[in-house]
Amino acid sequence: MTARPVLSVFSLTGEKTATTPLPAVFEAPIRPDIVQFVHTNMNKNNRQAYAVSMKAGKQVSASSWGTGRAVARIPRVGGGGTSRSGQGAFGNMCRGGRMFAPTKTWRKWNRKINTTQKRYAVASALAASAVPALVMARGHKVDEVPEIPLVLDTSLESTKKTSAAKDILASVGALDDVEKAAASKQVRAGKGKMRNRRYTLRRGPLVIYNENDGVAQAFRNLPGVELCCVSRLNLLQLAPGGHMGRFCIWSQAAVEALDTIYGPEGKRIPSASMTNADLARLINSDEIQSVLKPAMCNDKKPLRKKNAIKNIKALEKLDPYAAAARLAETRAMEARAGKKS
Amino acid sequence: MVQVSNQLLWEVVKNNNCFMKKVNGRSRRSGTMRFSVEKNNLRSISSYKHSGIASTQAVGIASKNDSAVLYTKTASKCATTTAIAEIPLNKPFAKVVQTVEKTLSDNYYRRDLKNDALAKFSAVYQANRRAKGVKKVVPVKKGRA
Numbered sequence: 246m247t248a249r250p251v252l253s254v255f256s257l258t259g260e261k262t263a264t265t266p267l268p269a270v271f272e273a274p275i276r277p278d279i280v281q282f283v284h285t286n287m288n289k290n291n292r293q294a295y296a297v298s299m300k301a302g303k304q305v306s307a308s309s310w311g312t313g314r315a316v317a318r319i320p321r322v323g324g325g326g327t328s329r330s331g332q333g334a335f336g337n338m339c340r341g342g343r344m345f346a347p348t349k350t351w352r353k354w355n356r357k358i359n360t361t362q363k364r365y366a367v368a369s370a371l372a373a374s375a376v377p378a379l380v381m382a383r384g385h386k387v388d389e390v391p392e393i394p395l396v397l398d399t400s401l402e403s404t405k406k407t408s409a410a411k412d413i414l415a416s417v418g419a420l421d422d423v424e425k426a427a428a429s430k431q432v433r434a435g436k437g438k439m440r441n442r443r444y445t446l447r448r449g450p451l452v453i454y455n456e457n458d459g460v461a462q463a464f465r466n467l468p469g470v471e472l473c474c475v476s477r478l479n480l481l482q483l484a485p486g487g488h489m490g491r492f493c494i495w496s497q498a499a500v501e502a503l504d505t506i507y508g509p510e511g512k513r514i515p516s517a518s519m520t521n522a523d524l525a526r527l528i529n530s531d532e533i534q535s536v537l538k539p540a541m542c543n544d545k546k547p548l549r550k551k552n553a554i555k556n557i558k559a560l561e562k563l564d565p566y567a568a569a570a571r572l573a574e575t576r577a578m579e580a581r582a583g584k585k586s
Numbered sequence: 587m588v589q590v591s592n593q594l595l596w597e598v599v600k601n602n603n604c605f606m607k608k609v610n611g612r613s614r615r616s617g618t619m620r621f622s623v624e625k626n627n628l629r630s631i632s633s634y635k636h637s638g639i640a641s642t643q644a645v646g647i648a649s650k651n652d653s654a655v656l657y658t659k660t661a662s663k664c665a666t667t668t669a670i671a672e673i674p675l676n677k678p679f680a681k682v683v684q685t686v687e688k689t690l691s692d693n694y695y696r697r698d699l700k701n702d703a704l705a706k707f708s709a710v711y712q713a714n715r716r717a718k719g720v721k722k723v724v725p726v727k728k729g730r731a
Contacts, residue, residue, distance in 0.1 A: 267588075272588055275590060277597075376595070378590070378595050379595070381604075381639060382604060383603070384603075388667075390667070489598070524593045525593070
């Protein structure tokens, strides 16, 4: 691709100041299947192990009473003088017994994913974040944003105050998304609320910078806003929930760094299996239309079948002589009737 | 901005997008209707033909300040603010029908959606009139007064 489209760079007050060429990654193939696969596996990588105690339910010296005592054969706690004696032990069905298939810490919690697949997924997610339709379909409120992908001047990276950060987002049309996230804060449904995950929140814009000169501290307190350095792009942030099309706000330095990270010296950009995926244009193109047979014309609608015994016209189609024969017959009948009288 | 073909966009977006609403049909397992709430969808049905997301050309009709507006997607590739053109539909009904037909049919802009556009406009027009309180006088038949 020789002529690379150009992205507008906006100043922190919202005016278009410069332009920068579109990085090659944004033209990577969009593959929701790969992104979903990598996401579901990557999501498992920050899990903490849980398990019941190894000895749980087993620290009893119980043995079965055997048959002949009019009780079930489950091992029973021995001894006496306490209500515990004679109670069932050890089984998963017993009160105070060990559970069925006790959970173990050595369960496979994390997943290994091929590096190439991880890179493919990130490239795909980046490409999807550059398509306004996908960003809107994911649910971000980007109607007021002047251009997607949104690139701001590099001085974004030196923002120090959150109030300044809010003003920047407002002037660039990105505050709608932040407000949507702020409005969506709810107490989580389920036990997570008592396990330090009390609130749920929608995801707002992802601010991507090249060097942190205060951006991270300025923007991080805004609800829904997440930050990321270009060199460490995270699929879990680029495609939350496995769904591509996160609204990303880039600093100019970050966008320009993309060409070195993903390029001839950096990570390989995957190639598409179809360079031109526009089916409508392909089908209507001269090259294809010129070799096609003419379209079949099927105007004929089958009529309802008429009964030839009852319907004279249907009989006519089968037997061309039928009408003449009937006419002759009626005439003969009339002649006979005339003769008789 | 990246140009992605409509078919590809639809494939990515058809099963999950924030505008889709599914409604159960005759039973929980059969006849699920998929509606779509996006702005530029004339029949609010989630399908490739009517989709306002997965198309470079899309039509929408909505009510704005007591009158109707026709939205069409422009050829603008990147900008989201200039991506949609608004045509106010303030004139009397018959004139607006001409406007809609001229913008769509005569410009070869989504001619397949012309009838849907007119139907939607009728609905929006009636809704606006009812909101204003315009009531149609029902003629009393002779001999019933």
